[in-house]
Amino acid sequence: MKLEKLKRARRRGRWFDGIFGRNPVLCCGLALPFAVMVTTSLRSSVSISILLACSLIPTVLLASLVGRFLPRWFSPVVYTLFAMVVVVACVPLILPISPEVADSLGIYVPILSVNTILLTLCARYERPADRPVMALVDAAAYSLGFALAMCLIAFFRELLGAGSLWGVPVPLPFKAEGVQIAFAGFIAVALLSALVRFLRRAALVFSYRRHNPKPE
Amino acid sequence: MNVLSEFLIIALSAAVLQNAVFTRGLGSSRDTLMMGAPRRIFAFGAALTFITVVSAALAWPLNRLLREQQLSTRLGIRYLTSISTLACVCAVFTLLYLVTRAWFPRIHYPLRRDAANAAFSCAVLGTILIAFSGGYGFVKTVGFAFGSGIGYTAALLLVREGRRRIALSDVPRAFRGLPIMLLYIGILSLAIYGLIGHQLPT
Amino acid sequence: MKLNRRAAPHIRFPESNRTLMSDMIILLLVLCVLAFLYYGGRALIVCAVSVVTAVVCDALCTLIRGRRPNPRDLSPVVTGLIIALTMPATIPYYVVASAAVFAIAIVKHPFGGTGQNLFNPGAAGFSFAAICWPGLVFMYPMPFDRIPAFGEVTAQLYQNPAFVLKVGGVPTNNLTELLFGNYPGPMGATNILVILACLVYLIFRRTVRWQLPLPFLAACAAVTLLFPRAGTGLQAVFYELMSGTLLFGAVFVLTDPVTSPKRDSSMAVYGVFAGVVAMLFRYFGGYEESMPFAVLIANAFVPLIDRYNESLHRAIRRKHLEARKAKTRPQARTLV
Numbered sequence: 140m141k142l143e144k145l146k147r148a149r150r151r152g153r154w155f156d157g158i159f160g161r162n163p164v165l166c167c168g169l170a171l172p173f174a175v176m177v178t179t180s181l182r183s184s185v186s187i188s189i190l191l192a193c194s195l196i197p198t199v200l201l202a203s204l205v206g207r208f209l210p211r212w213f214s215p216v217v218y219t220l221f222a223m224v225v226v227v228a229c230v231p232l233i234l235p236i237s238p239e240v241a242d243s244l245g246i247y248v249p250i251l252s253v254n255t256i257l258l259t260l261c262a263r264y265e266r267p268a269d270r271p272v273m274a275l276v277d278a279a280a281y282s283l284g285f286a287l288a289m290c291l292i293a294f295f296r297e298l299l300g301a302g303s304l305w306g307v308p309v310p311l312p313f314k315a316e317g318v319q320i321a322f323a324g325f326i327a328v329a330l331l332s333a334l335v336r337f338l339r340r341a342a343l344v345f346s347y348r349r350h351n352p353k354p355e
Numbered sequence: 356m357n358v359l360s361e362f363l364i365i366a367l368s369a370a371v372l373q374n375a376v377f378t379r380g381l382g383s384s385r386d387t388l389m390m391g392a393p394r395r396i397f398a399f400g401a402a403l404t405f406i407t408v409v410s411a412a413l414a415w416p417l418n419r420l421l422r423e424q425q426l427s428t429r430l431g432i433r434y435l436t437s438i439s440t441l442a443c444v445c446a447v448f449t450l451l452y453l454v455t456r457a458w459f460p461r462i463h464y465p466l467r468r469d470a471a472n473a474a475f476s477c478a479v480l481g482t483i484l485i486a487f488s489g490g491y492g493f494v495k496t497v498g499f500a501f502g503s504g505i506g507y508t509a510a511l512l513l514v515r516e517g518r519r520r521i522a523l524s525d526v527p528r529a530f531r532g533l534p535i536m537l538l539y540i541g542i543l544s545l546a547i548y549g550l551i552g553h554q555l556p557t
Numbered sequence: 558m559k560l561n562r563r564a565a566p567h568i569r570f571p572e573s574n575r576t577l578m579s580d581m582i583i584l585l586l587v588l589c590v591l592a593f594l595y596y597g598g599r600a601l602i603v604c605a606v607s608v609v610t611a612v613v614c615d616a617l618c619t620l621i622r623g624r625r626p627n628p629r630d631l632s633p634v635v636t637g638l639i640i641a642l643t644m645p646a647t648i649p650y651y652v653v654a655s656a657a658v659f660a661i662a663i664v665k666h667p668f669g670g671t672g673q674n675l676f677n678p679g680a681a682g683f684s685f686a687a688i689c690w691p692g693l694v695f696m697y698p699m700p701f702d703r704i705p706a707f708g709e710v711t712a713q714l715y716q717n718p719a720f721v722l723k724v725g726g727v728p729t730n731n732l733t734e735l736l737f738g739n740y741p742g743p744m745g746a747t748n749i750l751v752i753l754a755c756l757v758y759l760i761f762r763r764t765v766r767w768q769l770p771l772p773f774l775a776a777c778a779a780v781t782l783l784f785p786r787a788g789t790g791l792q793a794v795f796y797e798l799m800s801g802t803l804l805f806g807a808v809f810v811l812t813d814p815v816t817s818p819k820r821d822s823s824m825a826v827y828g829v830f831a832g833v834v835a836m837l838f839r840y841f842g843g844y845e846e847s848m849p850f851a852v853l854i855a856n857a858f859v860p861l862i863d864r865y866n867e868s869l870h871r872a873i874r875r876k877h878l879e880a881r882k883a884k885t886r887p888q889a890r891t892l893v
Contacts, residue, residue: 172383223438230433246437250484258471317690322545329533334529340529520859520860525564526669542663
């Protein structure tokens, strides 16, 4: 075993934790309501990802700076209220994507302020041991990972369910409108997350075999 | 009598037809879906139901006031209702925490671990906002909140039952844990959508 | 001694999984032949597409999981036939194929494959098709219409009597028509007499315990008697039980040995529960067809039913044992 190598790879990969290795939706099972309900079209999932990034990064930064001065049980109150204000302030950012996207997202915009990614990350970074830089990096990586997962799911669901991509019709032999319903969201998240796990394990096994060749 | 039947019908509809977990995925994350002991699920569900009902009862008059004064358009803020609702939820959570800590330590002890998770779960805020967007009256809003909390608890119990059964079978390695539970929820959601039809009632 | 842990179905008779499934297949093939007589060659092609997709998909999934496919395992054939026979004969082939793929690749194999699936694959496949393409699945051709096997289907399509019940009317079909399946409906589920004969055959072959389908039908009938939708009394019961796929589901879908409970008494509880849920779905649901959805919901409750039934039985046994001990103890004393 070459632990030195593994340690180095871990240290290097730490920056991208949220994107691949610990993808918030596909690996950690956070923020599932968005992954299930919002991913019916690419447009709405991109706009919700933008809103999440805009609210997650400032809130986690706030948590890492102020969190240690708040009592533990009270801190979520501060974070969620702050995140709600940020989300509401950022809504004009997504309006250029499409004017009615905010209406079609409905309750899922305000719910962003209580999503589990935010609460988990804030709880992780409110201890004084962690530096704010790492908090920023993690917040950005988790937002990116969330956006990636959402776009991946939305790609399949919009293509199969509505027969279009980003609102542009794609000629397909058939379309299954049921794929736009919530149950297909659950199934899509489950299948993709199983795929990600399979790939992760395959990569692990591959690298292990490469560094530890079988004795003849 | 009329009020009671209205309350019960909307509660039943919220618990089954618009089940928070199975039809909207609200409040489902790894921590809640993988919750182990039924006692803990009951405690979590009770806290969640209580917070939802009380904050719905608090937020409804506030929402009414905002709408009558048309503050949202006057101030140019779009999601004023959501902000006030979240403030209500926060206030209820704070009060619950402080009151139980001061006077009911026996309730406070099991609550301490889960109260924050329950209060800031999507199910609480989402349920109240759905009720508001439906334009329900006071009784209907509170009934919807109550039924949704009950339905959420029942859904978590059912998911736990499914997990116990799935633990006995030979699930492929990639699917073990969260993915198979999501598939389970997805198939149950498929069955419930057979009851609803094609569209969620709004 | 080496003990092997095997997954359900557990059988204490010379029959095996293979004989159980082949019994089912023989009867489903009879229904296929009837569908061929009623709707022509397209019915057979629909069945073939469904079965071939299910079998191929099952083999592929088994290979992906790193096992060797078992050619003696006939359960995908049953799944495919159930999906095909609950569809109208005019269904496009891609609908049947995707329903079969959904049933095998998403409902069966992730949960552990044959003998371990929590939900009935056939019911799930049909539900998926019904939700995705309700306009295609719930419109049926008239029997003895000429339906081309390929290309555009031009035959006139009608609603099932279940839809008439759903919108609050009374079906105009008379009893003999309903019994012989001479009305628009799913390919295999309209021949009420034949399906009843199948039920009797399965019960006498002991492939199916009577404790499961009969309580299901009884519960449906009781709900209909108490709250009739069309007509009064027995007439309403006849129409409810004979429309849609209720009877077909009771005989072929509900009785799946893997997803049903293990004890006879829990089977009865399961049947009654599924029946009540099915009728509730019919009365308040969005679609006129309710059986597959009700079966899925009931399947989720099977572990619960099994567990509480087992503890009930244990309590009863303990009571009996105590009673017997209490009876024998005084005798022992007198002997001494």
